[in-house]
Amino acid sequence: MSAQDLAGRAAAHKIARPVPLRESVHEALLELIIRRAVRPGEHLAESELAEMLGVSRQPVREALQHLSREGWVDLHPGHGAFVHVPTFAEADQLLAVRCLLETEAARLAARHRTDEAIGRLRERCMRGMAAIEAGDNDAVVALNAELHGIVMELAGNAVLTDLAAQVSRRVRWFQSPVALQRGDLAWKEHAELIDNLDRGDAEGAAEVMRRHTDHTRELYLRRLAQEEPARPEAERRRPRRTPATSGR
Structure with a gap:
């Protein structure tokens, strides 16, 4: 290159x-x-x-x-x-932790909703749907991170926010290959999440977020499993350490 x-x-x-x-x-x-x-x-x-x-x-x-x-x-x-090169186990563990953190964040965010935050979330959602239609992967990934960041901010839990920050960049790395493949469905899930937040439905918001993050996790892991046989044998057998999640 x-x-x-x-x-x-x-x-x-x-x-x-x-x-x-x-x-x-x-x-x-x-x-x-x-x-x-x-x-x-x-x-x-x-x-x-x-x-x-x-x-x-x-x-x-x-x-x-x-x-x-x-x-x-x-x-x-x-x-x-x-x-x-991330292993299946690395991806599975990180995305599982992300699901736990963001599900709790959605539950807390519904209890602390504000009109201003809901407005920002709806604006990001509209832009995300437009980016999907335009096939702009970088914009989709960036807007997804912004939307989830607003939910985390709205949760109002400093410890939860700090833990989420440690994995946020690596989540973007894992999401990038599947952002367009997730397509409209991901942003319909975002819209459903925002509606639950707007109503102050904590359990509803948590359930939507759990399903939403699980869908991304499952899609990425399916893709990784399909790519695994294509890796050189030496690459597949090389020991891998679990990467740090510092967002530095």
């Missing part, structure tokens, strides 16, 4: 020098991974990334090491850095 090809896929901007360089490079690379501009298993060449971001190789190397500690990147001596 050439630097020109990578730059075109990422549509990344040069790193602004006044911002702490190591952190800026970390965030830029993490966003590429989350958006799957670089895909699981893809080689991350320091020289190409440095050229794309307009920095030297040193901050890129430091960022890759940090991403490795967080579980986003696998470093293989003599071969370089590769985007982490």
Whole structure:
């Protein structure tokens, strides 16, 4: 993969020098991974990334090491850095935890509903449906994260919000491949959720959120199971560690 090809896929901007360089490079690379501009298993060449971001190789190397500690990147001596390939167990565990957190958030949000928050949720829902019709995957994923973030904010539980923040970026990573496949149904579920929140129906909102997050989990796991036989044998047998969920 050439630097020109990578730059075109990422549509990344040069790193602004006044911002702490190591952190800026970390965030830029993490966003590429989350958006799957670089895909699981893809080689991350320091020289190409440095050229794309307009920095030297040193901050890129430091960022890759940090991403490795967080579980986003696998470093293989003599071969370089590769985007982490999630296992079935990793995806299942993370998305199961997400379901638990967001179900409780929906229950609490219904008890703390405000007209202003309901208005914001409906606006995101309308934009999400438009993004589905336009086939804009990045917009669908971003708007989904915003909508779920508003629900979490409305729940008003700081501990729950902090736990959700730890998994939110990785949830975006898992959702990206199936966002368009979920299609209108996901946003109809969002609309149903918002109606329950608007009525203050805590148990109804919790049940819709549970079903909604379970549907995404089941679809992603089916897709991952279908892709598993296509992986090289050495890749399937390589031990995998459970990645950190730091949202840094």
